[in-house]
Amino acid sequence: MSQDLILAVVVDAPQHSALRGVLSYRSPKAWPPGTLVRVPLGRRAVCGLVWPQPAQEAPDPGVALRPVMSALETLPPLPAAWCELVAFAAGYYQRSLGEVALAALPPELRRLDDRQLALRLRRLERLRPTGGAVPAVPEPTAEQVAALQAWREAGPRPALLFGSTGSGKTEVYLRAVADALAAGRQALVLVPEINLTPQLEQRFAERFPDRLIVSLHSGLTPAQRLRHWLAAHLGRADIVLGTRMAVFTPLPRPGLIVVDEEHDPSYKSQEGARYSARDLAVYRGRLEDCPVLLASATPSLESWHQAERGRYVRLTMPSRIGGAALPAVRLIDLNHVPRSAAHHEALSPPLLDALAQRLARGEQSLVLLNRRGYAPVLHCLACGWKSGCPHCSAWRVFHRADRSLRCHHCGFTERVPRACPDCGNPDIRPVGRGTERLEEQLAQALPAARLARIDADTTRAKGALQARLASVHAGEVDILVGTQMVAKGHDFRRMTLVAVVNPDAALFSSDFRAGERLFALLMQAAGRAGRDAAQAARAEVLVQTWHPTHPLYQALRAHDYEAFAASQLAERAMAGLPPHAHLALLRSEARSQEAAQAWLEAAAGLAGDPEGVTIYPPVPMGVPRVANVERAQMLVESASRPLLQRFLAQWCPRLHELRGEHKGLLRWAVDVDPLAI
Ligand code: ADP
Ligand code: ZN
Ligand code: ZN
Numbered sequence: 022m023s024q025d026l027i028l029a030v031v032v033d034a035p036q037h038s039a040l041r042g043v044l045s046y047r048s049p050k051a052w053p054p055g056t057l058v059r060v061p062l063g064r065r066a067v068c069g070l071v072w073p074q075p076a077q078e079a080p081d082p083g084v085a086l087r088p089v090m091s092a093l094e095t096l097p098p099l100p101a102a103w104c105e106l107v108a109f110a111a112g113y114y115q116r117s118l119g120e121v122a123l124a125a126l127p128p129e130l131r132r133l134d135d136r137q138l139a140l141r142l143r144r145l146e147r148l149r150p151t152g153g154a155v156p157a158v159p160e161p162t163a164e165q166v167a168a169l170q171a172w173r174e175a176g177p178r179p180a181l182l183f184g185s186t187g188s189g190k191t192e193v194y195l196r197a198v199a200d201a202l203a204a205g206r207q208a209l210v211l212v213p214e215i216n217l218t219p220q221l222e223q224r225f226a227e228r229f230p231d232r233l234i235v236s237l238h239s240g241l242t243p244a245q246r247l248r249h250w251l252a253a254h255l256g257r258a259d260i261v262l263g264t265r266m267a268v269f270t271p272l273p274r275p276g277l278i279v280v281d282e283e284h285d286p287s288y289k290s291q292e293g294a295r296y297s298a299r300d301l302a303v304y305r306g307r308l309e310d311c312p313v314l315l316a317s318a319t320p321s322l323e324s325w326h327q328a329e330r331g332r333y334v335r336l337t338m339p340s341r342i343g344g345a346a347l348p349a350v351r352l353i354d355l356n357h358v359p360r361s362a363a364h365h366e367a368l369s370p371p372l373l374d375a376l377a378q379r380l381a382r383g384e385q386s387l388v389l390l391n392r393r394g395y396a397p398v399l400h401c402l403a404c405g406w407k408s409g410c411p412h413c414s415a416w417r418v419f420h421r422a423d424r425s426l427r428c429h430h431c432g433f434t435e436r437v438p439r440a441c442p443d444c445g446n447p448d449i450r451p452v453g454r455g456t457e458r459l460e461e462q463l464a465q466a467l468p469a470a471r472l473a474r475i476d477a478d479t480t481r482a483k484g485a486l487q488a489r490l491a492s493v494h495a496g497e498v499d500i501l502v503g504t505q506m507v508a509k510g511h512d513f514r515r516m517t518l519v520a521v522v523n524p525d526a527a528l529f530s531s532d533f534r535a536g537e538r539l540f541a542l543l544m545q546a547a548g549r550a551g552r553d554a555a556q557a558a559r560a561e562v563l564v565q566t567w568h569p570t571h572p573l574y575q576a577l578r579a580h581d582y583e584a585f586a587a588s589q590l591a592e593r594a595m596a597g598l599p600p601h602a603h604l605a606l607l608r609s610e611a612r613s614q615e616a617a618q619a620w621l622e623a624a625a626g627l628a629g630d631p632e633g634v635t636i637y638p639p640v641p642m643g644v645p646r647v648a649n650v651e652r653a654q655m656l657v658e659s660a661s662r663p664l665l666q667r668f669l670a671q672w673c674p675r676l677h678e679l680r681g682e683h684k685g686l687l688r689w690a691v692d693v694d695p696l697a698i
Pocket of ligand 3 (some may be wrong): 411648
């Protein structure tokens, strides 16, 4: 027994646990780092990963180390670069190594033994390229040629492909992928959301019929996810198309990482290790000496700033394919619409006229409202009762289809009461509107129009989204009503009108990124109009607003992302906000708001007065109570990323010391580079 080796192993244990580090086990065999093993932990057997560094705690000579129980020998070890990426992410986002490492693997892998895995590996043979004819590849435009030229000469810097919607960005990175494949490499293509992948997957399959393409996203069954992941890890898949989780896909021959719509908020995880897949993609590129291509019509201000400083190479494609003009943006000033119409109807007369014109010409329209449900709140006219959620500091949304009141924060759902629960008045009314009500109003105003609605409610069932999108593409829909889900990515060929019903709220949000997000959303939405050059001249974007002179709308009218970015960056510099400063949030959840804040106070006390780092006082979250839990947060800011990182690294591990004195505390978490504050 004394001949046994000592192996360093990480297991899935949270950052505040005593098991967060690298643990020591005895082993009769020197499994290489990156090998998945089964090890005893307390009374359980858990999945662990042999780690490429000695155990942190020298084993106490008095303590008998426990042995590794088994190893997945059939699985090639995870590459050293993969372990390095995990180690970086764990350190940067203040999580334990094992937590990040194991969360990055397909869950199915943890359950399998060697025999079962061998079976799965044999079945991989069944994954094959789709086959088919080698496609006719379009002749690149002059802008595409120039972008590709600059990309090939970019050297090790990441490239930011800044191109208008419909400028042919996808075509550019298809060609970059072709280059990587021709060099015998694999390409990883990240996309923001699952609903964007079907069309893109098809486009890739058509372009590369003799290559194996796999997808990785949360819509796959556990077995599919494992199969696709294995195909990537074993080097059989040439192209991996996936959402943010795919940034951790091990690739033996990485040759290109593309981040499509790199500004999209869904690249930032909102749970567990709150990593940014875009930022990790850039880091990974450096680590594996692999070029990185970020693409967007409205880059994140972070990436734009990097391009301005010359850290990223900027590739610019201002023109739409086929010389199509960008759609004219018209602002409908609600101050000049007759008052009753403006207040009670979502649809102003000019907007209805524009819709009716499209209908008469057989063209399609998109009406965007970023709020689902029928109405955001029900209200009693007699006593003032409102449909609050008993468990949250939020209103419950009225959904008419199933006559329910639903809390979008905690999910609490009840049937709509027949009368006011407080005073018995039967006259309770919806206030405001969501997509459901908008659809109803459109049906009344334009009875001949064929309507379809796409939002989280209408697309819950498997395949529902694809079916609806297909009927839009097939021309079976005249007016598509939807939330931001429909604004992005889709190549709708017959759409000549995009109408945005009520985007003003974001102009006055306390969230410093709200303006950036709104601008991106509106530019994306505008990009759905007039994609077909033959119709582009008639394409229009209508925005109903009470604030038509707002600079954001003026920049939108001019399709001028650069002016918008410059003014936002100047504001952020003045206010000391990202990308000019670096932020982290410490969040706490407790039974009472006092307890949540008291813990944060104590955490600030532990920090002392760190160099170059400012800690702000704790405040309740925007929605302080969710599911009967009170939530608070504390902002930590620094002009220097390294100083902030150094501070977090010494501060966060100490925070669990505070737990004993704060009984009311339920959970806490750190969010590094938070999206919203
Ligand atoms: P983006 O990704 O910038 O929105 P796409 O790459 O989707 O733009 O291109 C928009 C449309 O133009 C697509 O239908 C695409 O097939 C077509 N397209 C792209 N590049 C070319 C080209 N060089 N010649 C002809 N059509 C092109
Ligand atoms: Zn009442
Ligand atoms: Zn609730």
